[in-house]
Amino acid sequence: MNRAQTDIEATRERLVEIATALLEERGSPALTMQELAIRAGMSPATVYRYFEDKDALLEALAEYWFRPKVAAMEEVVASDLPARRKMYEFFARRFTMMRKVYQADPVAFQSYIDIGNEHFEQVRSYVDLADHYLGVIIGEAMGEGFFAGLGVDETISLVNQMVAPYCAIGTMTMFMERLTEEKLARIIDAVFDGLSAADRGAKGVTDLRAA
Amino acid sequence: MNRAQTDIEATRERLVEIATALLEERGSPALTMQELAIRAGMSPATVYRYFEDKDALLEALAEYWFRPKVAAMEEVVASDLPARRKMYEFFARRFTMMRKVYQADPVAFQSYIDIGNEHFEQVRSYVDLADHYLGVIIGEAMGEGFFAGLGVDETISLVNQMVAPYCAIGTMTMFMERLTEEKLARIIDAVFDGLSAADRGAKGVTDLRAA
Numbered sequence: 557m558n559r560a561q562t563d564i565e566a567t568r569e570r571l572v573e574i575a576t577a578l579l580e581e582r583g584s585p586a587l588t589m590q591e592l593a594i595r596a597g598m599s600p601a602t603v604y605r606y607f608e609d610k611d612a613l614l615e616a617l618a619e620y621w622f623r624p625k626v627a628a629m630e631e632v633v634a635s636d637l638p639a640r641r642k643m644y645e646f647f648a649r650r651f652t653m654m655r656k657v658y659q660a661d662p663v664a665f666q667s668y669i670d671i672g673n674e675h676f677e678q679v680r681s682y683v684d685l686a687d688h689y690l691g692v693i694i695g696e697a698m699g700e701g702f703f704a705g706l707g708v709d710e711t712i713s714l715v716n717q718m719v720a721p722y723c724a725i726g727t728m729t730m731f732m733e734r735l736t737e738e739k740l741a742r743i744i745d746a747v748f749d750g751l752s753a754a755d756r757g758a759k760g761v762t763d764l765r766a767a
Numbered sequence: 768m769n770r771a772q773t774d775i776e777a778t779r780e781r782l783v784e785i786a787t788a789l790l791e792e793r794g795s796p797a798l799t800m801q802e803l804a805i806r807a808g809m810s811p812a813t814v815y816r817y818f819e820d821k822d823a824l825l826e827a828l829a830e831y832w833f834r835p836k837v838a839a840m841e842e843v844v845a846s847d848l849p850a851r852r853k854m855y856e857f858f859a860r861r862f863t864m865m866r867k868v869y870q871a872d873p874v875a876f877q878s879y880i881d882i883g884n885e886h887f888e889q890v891r892s893y894v895d896l897a898d899h900y901l902g903v904i905i906g907e908a909m910g911e912g913f914f915a916g917l918g919v920d921e922t923i924s925l926v927n928q929m930v931a932p933y934c935a936i937g938t939m940t941m942f943m944e945r946l947t948e949e950k951l952a953r954i955i956d957a958v959f960d961g962l963s964a965a966d967r968g969a970k971g972v973t974d975l976r977a978a
Contacts, residue, residue, distance in 0.1 A: 637971070644969040706953075713945055718954055720931045720938055727931055727938040734924055741970030742917075742962060743929055748969070750961020751953065758855040758959070759952030760848070 568606050572620045580664035584671040618678040625650045629689045639697035644744045651722045705753025779817050783831045791875035795882040829889040836861045840900045850908035855955045862933045916964025
């Protein structure tokens with residue numbers, strides 16, 4: 557990157573930080589290019605030189621929000637831990653990051669949920685990336701003998717459902733006061749020790765009979 | 768119940784059905800005592816003879832929504848099935864009821880979520896009742912040797928978290944397209960075969976090391 561590019565990147569990053577503060581303080585509806593320009597002490601035309609439209613700004617905001625989470629996922633996947641520990645860390649590290657935001661300011665946290673729901677197209681690629689990394693961990697677990705008879709995609713779906721309160725941000729708020737790392741560890745242990753394609757009788761074939 | 772009481776109950780039930788239709792067609796903000804009176808062809812004063820305020824109407828609406836779900840839970844708990852099958856049926860029956868409403872009209876389904884979020888005080892006793900029945904099933908499972916080392920309340924919390932997409936209505940909509948009875952059965956099997964107080968290594972004590 558040459559000097560001019562570095563300057564552009566630094567200003568973009570600063571604008572994203574200002575947009576983040578605006579979102580946290582005043583909520584998703586307040587986040588407009590106009591408001592961002594006022595906060596940044598720039599003309600709107602100048603802001604548009606850095607982000608050609610609001611979608612470009614939202615894309616940069618999503619990148620900024622997910623950056624530490626992607627770094628955590630990549631570090632976990634690259635580690636030499638057993639698959640079970642990897643899967644715990646994979647969810648626990650992102651959960652504790654999100655809980656920190658929630659605990660600092662639940663209203664600000666809700667603003668992130670709102671803007672993510674309103675602009676899911678900016679979020680989808682990160683959801684897909686998380687599923688990809690989860691699939692890598694599941695593949696390693698299968699190599700260690702877990703999830704007998706299940707396919708990788710099926711297991712990704714089952715695991716995402718079983719840990720939804722620790723992972724899906726909208727679900728997390730509903731459960732937050734009851735979420736702990738200890739419970740997450742018990743759930744991951746149950747995933748490893750209990751999840752397989754074997755039909756062990758939960759969904760029986762006999763009719764339900766009243767006693 | 769004497770004749771007069773029976774008539775009162777019948778009119779209350781009819782008003783609840785009209786309120787339900789109003790909610791499903793026009794959403795939570797449209798559900799007012801005034802609108803209900805217009806739809807029912809009554810004066811507002813007459814409606815207020817059946818429901819003294821909107822809270823009383825909402826309480827009756829909640830009772831109407833939860834009635835078949837409570838009946839399903841009670842039938843399952845009273846059955847002579849093994850605990851594992853009971854727990855599957857306990858969640859599957861209510862899930863399929865809710866999915867039916869969702870599939871018939873996702874917007875109407877969202878109106879139920881909205882009104883439940885807005886008036887959670889009318890919902891809480893049903894959540895507590897479901898936890899009570901879940902606790903009964905968990906107690907039976909413990910009698911069969913499952914959930915070694917865990918307490919009943921701790922297990923209730925863990926199970927609710929692990930099946931959240933099939934149970935917590937706000938979470939359900941986010942996952943709906945990927946929810947199936949087969950996956951629920953696999954999750955319940957994992958609950959029974961994998962959930963205990965044993966530390967099997969998900970939350971390790973060693974530091975995470977990069978490879």
